[in-house]
Amino acid sequence: MLRKKKLFFSVIALLILSLLFLTACGDTDDNGNDEDQAANGDADQDNDEPSEDARTEVVWGAVQDPDTLDPRLSTSAYSEEVSELIFNSLIYPDENLEMVFDLATDMETPDDNTYIFTLREDVYWHDGEKFTSEDVVFTFESILDEDFGSPHLSRTNFDAVEAIDEYTVQFTTEEPNAAAWTSMRRFIVPAHLAPRDGYEPDEGNFAFNPVGTGPFKLTEWTPNDQIVLERNEDYFEGPVQLERIIRREIPEEETRYTELLNGNIDIAATPEREMDTVEANDDLTLMISGTLNYFPIAINHGIDDSPLNDVRVRQALNYGIDKEAIVSHLWPTAEVMHNPIVPGTWAYDDDATYKYAFDQDKAMDLLDDAGYGDGLEVTITMSNAATNVELGEMLKSYYDQIGVTLEVNTMEFSSALDLILDGDFELYHMGSVGMYDPHDFMSRFINGDGVTSYDNPEFNQLVEDAVKIIDDQDARAELYSEAQQIMTEDAYNVPMYNSQAWMAWNSDFNFNYDYVIRSRAFKDAYWSN
Amino acid sequence: MHIYIIKRLLQAIPVILLVTVITFSLIHLMPGDPAIMRAGEDATLEQVEQIREAMGLNEPIPAQYLNWMSGLVRGDLGESLQDGRPVFTTLMQRLPATLYLVLASFVVSLAIGIPVGILSAVRQNTFIDTFARGFALLGISMPSFWFGLMLVLLFSYRLQWLPASGAGSFQQLIMPALALGMASAGLITRMTRSSMLEVLKQDYIRTARSKGLRAQIVIYKHALKNAMLPVVTVIGLQLGYRLGGSVIVEQIFAYPGIGRFAYTRLLARDFPMIMGNLFIFAMIFIIVNILTDIVYGFLEPRIRYD
Numbered sequence: 001m002l003r004k005k006k007l008f009f010s011v012i013a014l015l016i017l018s019l020l021f022l023t024a025c026g027d028t029d030d031n032g033n034d035e036d037q038a039a040n041g042d043a044d045q046d047n048d049e050p051s052e053d054a055r056t057e058v059v060w061g062a063v064q065d066p067d068t069l070d071p072r073l074s075t076s077a078y079s080e081e082v083s084e085l086i087f088n089s090l091i092y093p094d095e096n097l098e099m100v101f102d103l104a105t106d107m108e109t110p111d112d113n114t115y116i117f118t119l120r121e122d123v124y125w126h127d128g129e130k131f132t133s134e135d136v137v138f139t140f141e142s143i144l145d146e147d148f149g150s151p152h153l154s155r156t157n158f159d160a161v162e163a164i165d166e167y168t169v170q171f172t173t174e175e176p177n178a179a180a181w182t183s184m185r186r187f188i189v190p191a192h193l194a195p196r197d198g199y200e201p202d203e204g205n206f207a208f209n210p211v212g213t214g215p216f217k218l219t220e221w222t223p224n225d226q227i228v229l230e231r232n233e234d235y236f237e238g239p240v241q242l243e244r245i246i247r248r249e250i251p252e253e254e255t256r257y258t259e260l261l262n263g264n265i266d267i268a269a270t271p272e273r274e275m276d277t278v279e280a281n282d283d284l285t286l287m288i289s290g291t292l293n294y295f296p297i298a299i300n301h302g303i304d305d306s307p308l309n310d311v312r313v314r315q316a317l318n319y320g321i322d323k324e325a326i327v328s329h330l331w332p333t334a335e336v337m338h339n340p341i342v343p344g345t346w347a348y349d350d351d352a353t354y355k356y357a358f359d360q361d362k363a364m365d366l367l368d369d370a371g372y373g374d375g376l377e378v379t380i381t382m383s384n385a386a387t388n389v390e391l392g393e394m395l396k397s398y399y400d401q402i403g404v405t406l407e408v409n410t411m412e413f414s415s416a417l418d419l420i421l422d423g424d425f426e427l428y429h430m431g432s433v434g435m436y437d438p439h440d441f442m443s444r445f446i447n448g449d450g451v452t453s454y455d456n457p458e459f460n461q462l463v464e465d466a467v468k469i470i471d472d473q474d475a476r477a478e479l480y481s482e483a484q485q486i487m488t489e490d491a492y493n494v495p496m497y498n499s500q501a502w503m504a505w506n507s508d509f510n511f512n513y514d515y516v517i518r519s520r521a522f523k524d525a526y527w528s529n
Numbered sequence: 530m531h532i533y534i535i536k537r538l539l540q541a542i543p544v545i546l547l548v549t550v551i552t553f554s555l556i557h558l559m560p561g562d563p564a565i566m567r568a569g570e571d572a573t574l575e576q577v578e579q580i581r582e583a584m585g586l587n588e589p590i591p592a593q594y595l596n597w598m599s600g601l602v603r604g605d606l607g608e609s610l611q612d613g614r615p616v617f618t619t620l621m622q623r624l625p626a627t628l629y630l631v632l633a634s635f636v637v638s639l640a641i642g643i644p645v646g647i648l649s650a651v652r653q654n655t656f657i658d659t660f661a662r663g664f665a666l667l668g669i670s671m672p673s674f675w676f677g678l679m680l681v682l683l684f685s686y687r688l689q690w691l692p693a694s695g696a697g698s699f700q701q702l703i704m705p706a707l708a709l710g711m712a713s714a715g716l717i718t719r720m721t722r723s724s725m726l727e728v729l730k731q732d733y734i735r736t737a738r739s740k741g742l743r744a745q746i747v748i749y750k751h752a753l754k755n756a757m758l759p760v761v762t763v764i765g766l767q768l769g770y771r772l773g774g775s776v777i778v779e780q781i782f783a784y785p786g787i788g789r790f791a792y793t794r795l796l797a798r799d800f801p802m803i804m805g806n807l808f809i810f811a812m813i814f815i816i817v818n819i820l821t822d823i824v825y826g827f828l829e830p831r832i833r834y835d
Contacts, residue, residue: 067567067797068612075569149583151568154576207612223612223619224793225696225785250694250783254678258685258693414561414798421565421577449573 054527056243058509061256061268065224065249070194070207071187072143075151077433081519082247085229087187087212090117090136090169093436095514097345099181103131103188103213112176112470115158115184119167123236125190126217133163138191140171148197156183157439176468178476179439188213215240215523224249241526260284260504267505272333278504287513288333288502294340294441295431297380297395297494302423302453308378312370314491317378317427318356319363321398327497329394330387334497339484340432340441342498346473347438349481354488363402377405380427381420383413388429420451431499436516438480439467445492452493459486534819541815548811549804553597556803557590563610563798584610597804606808607801611794616805620787624809626696627779627786630709631771633702635764637710638717643760645714646721650729651748661718668715673774677708677781694783705782709774713767720763724756731755758828765821769814 066079071087074080090104101107106118123131140161143150157180158171173180194206208221213236216229227247233239248265250256257274259265261281270278270286278286299308299317307313323336338355341348367373380395382388392408399406410416420428435441442463448455466479488495503513511525564580565572581587588596600607606616649661684704685693695701728734729752737747775788783789787806794802 065793073567075567146579147583149564149567149580151572151576151580153579154573205613208614222622222785223614224623224790225783248695248783251789252678252781252783255681255685255693255781255783258681262685262689262693264692264694412561412796414566414796415559417565418560418562421568421572421574423574451573 054529056241056527058242058245058267058522058525058527059265060245060247061250061259061265062247063249063251063253063256063269066227068207069210069218069221070189071210072139072148072150072152072189072194073207082218082227082229083187083210083212084214084519085216085245085522086210086214086218087189088123088214089185089187090119091181092185092520093182093516095516097436097516103136109470112468113173115171115180116164117169117171117184119169120236121167123213124234125193125213126211126232127190127193129190129192131188131190131213132166133169134166135188135191136169137161137163138194138196139186139188142194142196143186152183152186155440158183176470177439178467178470179437179443182436182440185436216245237523240523242522245522263506266509267503267511269502270504272331275333275502283507284504285507285509285511286502286504288500289513289515290342290344291433291499291501291515292342292345292435293431293433293499294337294342294435295334295429295496295499296337296340297496298428298430298452299454299491299493300423300426300428300452301455301492302448303426306426307370307372307376308426310370311490312366313372313376314493315356316363316366316370316402317399317404318491318494319359319366320402320404321395321494322358323356323496324358326391326394326398330391331497331499333500333502335500337495337498339488339495340435340444341438341480341484342435345438347477347480349477349484352481352485352488354485356491360398360402367403373403375403375405377407378426379407379409380429381409381411381416381425382429383416384410385413391429423451423453427494429496438476439463442480442483443467445487454487454492456486456490456492459483459490462486534823537819537822541819544815545808545811549598549601549808550594552807553594553804554590556800557593561798562586563800566797567611597801601808606805609794609799609802611797611799611802616801619802620790620805620809623785623787623790626784627772627775627788630696630702630705630775630779630784630786631768633706634710634713634771635767637706638712638714638767639764641710641714642717643721646718647725647748647753649718649722650725653726661722665715665718665722668711668713668718670715671711673708673712674777674781676711677704677778680704680708681781696784696786701782701784705778705784708781709771709778712774713763713771716763716767717760720760721756724759725752728752728756754828758825761821761824761828765817765824768817772810772813 062078062081064078066074066082067076068074068079069082069086071079071083074083088102090102091099091107092102094100103120103123104117105120108116110116117136119131119133119136125131142148143152143156144161146153157177158173160172162170164170171180171184189206190211193211210218215232215235215237217232218227219230220226220228226249229245229247231239231243250259250265250268253269253271256265256268257270260268260270275286278284297317299314300306301309303309327334327336335343337343338353339348343350364373367376378399380392382392388410392406392410396406396408416428416430419425420430432441432444444450445452445454446460446463462479462483466476466483469476469479501515503511505511508528509525510528512521514521562581564577564584564586567580568577585593597607606620608615609619645661645664649658652658681693681704684691691700691704692698693704734747734752737751772788775786776792777788778784779786779789780792787809791803791806794806
């Protein structure tokens with residue numbers, strides 16, 4: 001009797017406690033009153049000029065801290081999105097991937113190997129010093145210097161830089177290189193302040209006290225907390241409208257989203273699964289942008305006697321999975337991709353691309369032909385991001401159905417990257433980001449130099465020829481078409497998807513989000529009230 | 530007493546030495562290094578090698594350790610490999626926020642744990658007791674990241690009473706402190722309860738009662754003080770767990786403390802920063818343990834320090 005009573009009370013106690021939490025999880029009424037409010041791509045169409053007492057400060061909820069603000073030493077997107085506000089470059093790509101002048105006013109190419117930039121003469125560093133060609137040469141010389149250790153070095157497509165006079169700089173390439181411009185878009189640092197030795201601790205200070213020429217100055221950086229940027233009153237294009245940007249690091253996306261809804265921050269990337277709710281919310285403007293990111297399941301071509309060296313096996317791996325199903329489930333905003341060139345960019349050729357449909361019978365036939373009819377074991381290496389773990393499960397079950405046993409090896413990002421760069425993998429899944437020129441991604445698959453060791457003589461030749469064509473984009477595109485056909489038919493890897501990026505902000509804030517322009521858009525941003 | 534403290538501090542030296550050797554080896558044994566993180570996902574091997582060379586990572590690990598140790602002896606924890614900042618200064622910027630949070634979480638767990646524990650013991654086998662034990666079990670079992678997110682959902686998202694992130698104001702401290710304090714609130718409830726039950730059975734309590742003392746005096750003056758000893762041990766040990774737990778809680782609430790910082794620098798493989806961080810955590814742990822031992826003396830005069 002007593003025991004029964006105790007049980008009864010325990011149950012009651014537990015019920016009361018769980019009620020406490022259920023009220024938290026319970027659904028309140030959706031404010032999605034289906035007004036079918038399209039993603040406001042036209043944020044600046046309804047722009048009444050800013051009123052007198054409009055806000056001039058914006059609080060930006062960011063995912064992660066920059067690793068360093070010495071732009072020569074970082075390839076992190078989180079560093080770049082801050083550097084874009086502090087620094088300028090000679091040129092940068094606009095949303096159509098066309099080159100726009102920034103610190104330069106003109107570029108001449110007297111021959112196929114020479115690029116001569118004329119610099120602006122009205123630019124000053126945040127400390128009042130004048131910007132000259134010396135700064136440009138200093139920046140690129142340190143990047144080109146092996147001992148400096150810049151990650152941009154292997155992505156540099158020119159060989160020398162020199163100053164012709166105070167406001168003229170010349171870049172030269174040994175071979176004609178149509179992709180040279182992509183490496184001339186690096187941010188310029190001041191020769192009189194930035195260290196010449198990347199890891200000299202005494203001089204390391206520049207990395208967190210950066211001085212640039214950009215529209216904003218860094219006034220405070222508390223690591224993993226916030227970065228405060230104040231308007232540069234002497235900006236060469238005239239002071240911008242925003243007086244201050246506070247960039248707060250909020251790593252947890254639910255927390256960030258909550259803060260955005262509560263108005264504690266004004267702009268942030270929202271969780272992917274909340275996209276519809278954000279779109280339906282009148283107080284927020286959401287903008288989605290295509291990216292230049294490519295996420296494949298890469299295949300290692302450099303292992304001796306590996307079954308992966310057989311094109312039939314690689315094709316089977318492509319036929320064996322339902323890419324549409326996987327991508328739409330795991331990355332709802334992303335698009336399935338069939339080769340590394342992003343669809344919509346000039347070099348992409350849909351007709352030349354061989355697209356592997358989901359066809360497991362064909363996959364099994366191919367494996368049979370290759371002599372792996374009774375099974376095959378393959379390992380995939382990737383980071384342990386939640387979506388990757390799920391991806392592993394899905395791939396495993398698809399491949400099981402065609403007799404391929406997939407071992408999924410997930411680990412923390414840095415460890416995975418270590419293995420991948422060492423070539424110690426069979427398959428891997430990781431992204432390549434920010435590829436502005438087709439050569440950026442095609443060159444990763446030539447001569448066995450890339451991480452995947454892919455080496456196909458015919459393909460190598462095409463890519464190497466294409467990059468030498470300086471003035472004729474159509475001729476270049478033709479070679480890339482052929483290259484796309486070869487690489488896809490050869491099943492060089494298992495292409496997966498091209499991701500999308502997005503940002504949501506307070507509807508009173510006039511902003512334009514584009515993946516390529518990114519935080520440069522803060523230059524023209526302002527509050528309506 | 531002074532001699533005891535000095536002795537304990539001296540004993541701590543080999544412990545610290547061992548901790549540094551183990552952590553240093555572990556950090557360098559795990560795959561991945563700052564050069565790889567800097568080079569990015571499509572770097573070439575040569576590129577990584579160049580960066581490693583420039584960062585001084587190609588020296589043998591024992592040499593790197595001795596290098597680090599000789600810095601430590603001079604009171605220099607080195608500079609970050611990621612941004613060149615001095616390790617000690619950077620860590621000291623962030624430690625106070627975490628200590629503040631840990632302190633607040635102790636207030637939460639003691640303010641909840643001790644009264645509930647006492648009540649539960651005094652009202653053994655009643656509805657209150659069942660409820661308290663259920664609460665304690667829930668507190669211990671709930672992962673802090675889940676509880677933290679639930680707090681955000683309720684107080685920030687639904688009710689909009691509290692800001693979900695940041696630090697500086699009292700409002701911003703409430704949820705992180707609750708999330709961090711809940712697990713030990715449960716533990717302390719249970720410890721207090723069982724220890725109180727133990728003490729309440731003792732002869733001197735019966736004597737006190739039979740003298741006709743008021744129940745409150747018996748419970749708070751006679752029983753509680755004696756029941757506190759195991760609880761103090763738990764509190765001391767909990768501090769270590771708190772520093773660990775602060776990593777997750779600080780991540781959820783974007784709280785700018787040392788835990789989240791340690792976590793991000795671990796992912797970035799910023800070796801000097803990780804070492805500095807672990808060293809400071811180890812020091813705190815050792816000091817708290819010594820303090821706990823000293824507190825024993827006040828609670829239990831029979832304990833001798835010699």
